[in-house]
Amino acid sequence: MTLAIRDLTPGFVGEVSGIDITAPLDPGQVAALEAGMDRYAVLVFHDQRLTDEQQMAFTRNFGAIEDARGGNVTRPEEQRLAKGMNDVSNLGQDNRPLARDDRRRLFNLGNQLWHSDSSFRAIPAKYSLLSCRLPATSGGNTEFADMRAAYDALDEATRAEIAPLICEHSLIYSRGSLGFTELSEAERAAFRPVRQSLVRTHPVSGRTSLYLSSHIGTIVGWPRPEAMAFIRDLAEHATEPRFVYAHRWRQWDLVMWDNRQTMHRVRRFDDRQPRDMRRTTVAGDAPTAEQLAA
Ligand code: OGA
Numbered sequence: 001m002t003l004a005i006r007d008l009t010p011g012f013v014g015e016v017s018g019i020d021i022t023a024p025l026d027p028g029q030v031a032a033l034e035a036g037m038d039r040y041a042v043l044v045f046h047d048q049r050l051t052d053e054q055q056m057a058f059t060r061n062f063g064a065i066e067d068a069r070g071g072n073v074t075r076p077e078e079q080r081l082a083k084g085m086n087d088v089s090n091l092g093q094d095n096r097p098l099a100r101d102d103r104r105r106l107f108n109l110g111n112q113l114w115h116s117d118s119s120f121r122a123i124p125a126k127y128s129l130l131s132c133r134l135p136a137t138s139g140g141n142t143e144f145a146d147m148r149a150a151y152d153a154l155d156e157a158t159r160a161e162i163a164p165l166i167c168e169h170s171l172i173y174s175r176g177s178l179g180f181t182e183l184s185e186a187e188r189a190a191f192r193p194v195r196q197s198l199v200r201t202h203p204v205s206g207r208t209s210l211y212l213s214s215h216i217g218t219i220v221g222w223p224r225p226e227a228m229a230f231i232r233d234l235a236e237h238a239t240e241p242r243f244v245y246a247h248r249w250r251q252w253d254l255v256m257w258d259n260r261q262t263m264h265r266v267r268r269f270d271d272r273q274p275r276d277m278r279r280t281t282v283a284g285d286a287p288t289a290e291q292l293a294a
């Protein structure tokens, strides 16, 4: 079996073959996948019948697993999956779809907004790895937008304007934009805004990208409506069809993406049927901007 990566979208999405990621990898395979992530920003694997333990072991090849605490409104005793796994399904502990008005479901609907994972954390995520254990019966594609290509397509004046800008990101903002505003004091404290640069440079390729997310609630030093109008405009540009790849899930696909260079969203699906998606997340290594004192 030889590892190969072919273009699904030239320079953005690669489809990997010739590897069994349920088994331990050798250093050559890890290096090839890392190089693939640096060149593309999204890698697609098929027919990987992962257990949660195998998914976490595969993820650790690329760095430490991010601590998922503080990223949702699911209480610890309600968790369906073990620590280290992000449950992105629409299921409760009984493996049945959550009720329509379940708070966890309403919160998770925020994944239908374009975002970058954990941009609401002071040290945001590096990679996300999403395993499809059971696809939706209809809808539920996940779309990815290339923030490097979007940056490259900006005019000079806009690039100069955004270079120094810092945004504030919080789950309060993304959920608030859907009208999900009922949060406890503890949740508000856990979701306190953090600061992120609006422009990032990839440490290996040197490519520049827009760092956008629906978690953005303002630009530091700007009047808020002006900031949000500008962010909307940038996001509209960055998610034009020419920058977007839509992944149509098959059971046992795994898609791995670089949150530093992409945004993603899930499209609407039939939520009365199970959709079992499980994510692991590779922690980032540094903040992108100076934070306010806690
Ligand atoms: C995620 C996410 C989208 C999906 O796992 O971070 O946004 O397709 N998921 O469920």
Ligand code: MN
Residues within 6 Å of the ligand: 111, 115, 116, 117, 264
């Ligand atoms: Mn996500």
